[in-house]
Amino acid sequence: MNSRARHLLCGVCVALVALVASQGALAQKVAVFVQASAPVPTADLEVLKIYANQRCALISGVEVASPGELMAAQRQASVYLGSSVSVEGIKRLAQSLDVDYLVSFRIVRWESQIGFRPERSLLLFAVTSFVDTSLQILTSPLSLLFGLDKEATVCLFATVYSPRGDVEFTTAVTCEDKPLLSLITADPLEAAKRAIEDALYQLSVVL
Numbered sequence: 466m467n468s469r470a471r472h473l474l475c476g477v478c479v480a481l482v483a484l485v486a487s488q489g490a491l492a493q494k495v496a497v498f499v500q501a502s503a504p505v506p507t508a509d510l511e512v513l514k515i516y517a518n519q520r521c522a523l524i525s526g527v528e529v530a531s532p533g534e535l536m537a538a539q540r541q542a543s544v545y546l547g548s549s550v551s552v553e554g555i556k557r558l559a560q561s562l563d564v565d566y567l568v569s570f571r572i573v574r575w576e577s578q579i580g581f582r583p584e585r586s587l588l589l590f591a592v593t594s595f596v597d598t599s600l601q602i603l604t605s606p607l608s609l610l611f612g613l614d615k616e617a618t619v620c621l622f623a624t625v626y627s628p629r630g631d632v633e634f635t636t637a638v639t640c641e642d643k644p645l646l647s648l649i650t651a652d653p654l655e656a657a658k659r660a661i662e663d664a665l666y667q668l669s670v671v672l
Contacts, residue, residue, distance in 0.1 A: 481657065488567045490539070490542070493565050494528040494530065494563070495525070495527050495528070495565060496529070496559070496562050496567045496568070496569065497514075497521050497529055497568045498568070499514045499517050499571075499572070499661075500546060500548055500569060501521050501548060501571075502549070502571055502572065505641060505653075511624040513658070513661065515651035517661050518531075518532070521558055521568060524669055525664045525669045529536075537610070541561045542554070543557070546558075546644055549605065552630040555567060555630040556630040558600065559626070559630070560628065564628065566623070566628075566671070567626040567628075568623070569626065570621050570623050571622045571624070572619060573620050573621060574618060574619060574639070575619055576619075576653065577618075578615070579614070579615050604672050612643065615649075615654040616651060617627045617641065617642040617643070617644075617650040617652055617655070618641050618653070619660050620638070621664065623636050623668055625668055634667075634668060636664055638660045640663065642656040642659070648666040653672040
């Protein structure tokens with residue numbers, strides 16, 4: 466009987482600890498904003514703002530201020546989240562939002578570069594060298610096209626600020642998007658999404 470009571474008491478204690486811990490995590494609230502110091506298309510920047518909010522809530526398990534709350538706080542604090550924001554602006558914004566942390570993703574590199582990989586052209590040329598001469602003439606331009614390669618690269622700085630404007634954590638992340646058929650499908654937006662996700666896994670130790 467005593468043993469059963471002890472097990473029951475232990476179970477209740479574990480449940481209470483889990484409940485307190487979960488409520489503590491839910492009480493944590495952050496504001497996330499994405500800034501661009503590089504020429505990022507407006508439509509892509511809006512997509513990244515939504516993506517950063519969703520992934521921050523999912524990966525870090527915290528409550529994230531909505532875009533409406535962030536816009537209202539900017540108006541109230543007279544702060545514009547452009548390519549950069551001052552420490553005083555961070556303080557006013559944090560006070561207006563009443564959050565525990567502010568998370569900034571500042572994109573400093575947004576590039577798509579086309580290069581040439583001769584080994585790929587030579588590979589296709591070697592394969593087609595066994596076919597008829599007339600076919601070789603037709604496939605030669607394809608060999609050159611096959612050697613073209615596109616690489617989309619994004620670099621961003623991720624920073625966690627306290628309500629006092631102090632930097633709690635910062636990191637830099639660079640990601641590339643160079644899939645198969647990269648000349649057609651490589652996209653800086655996909656590289657940026659991966660960079661945000663990689664940064665969030667690092668920032669989650671602070672949030």
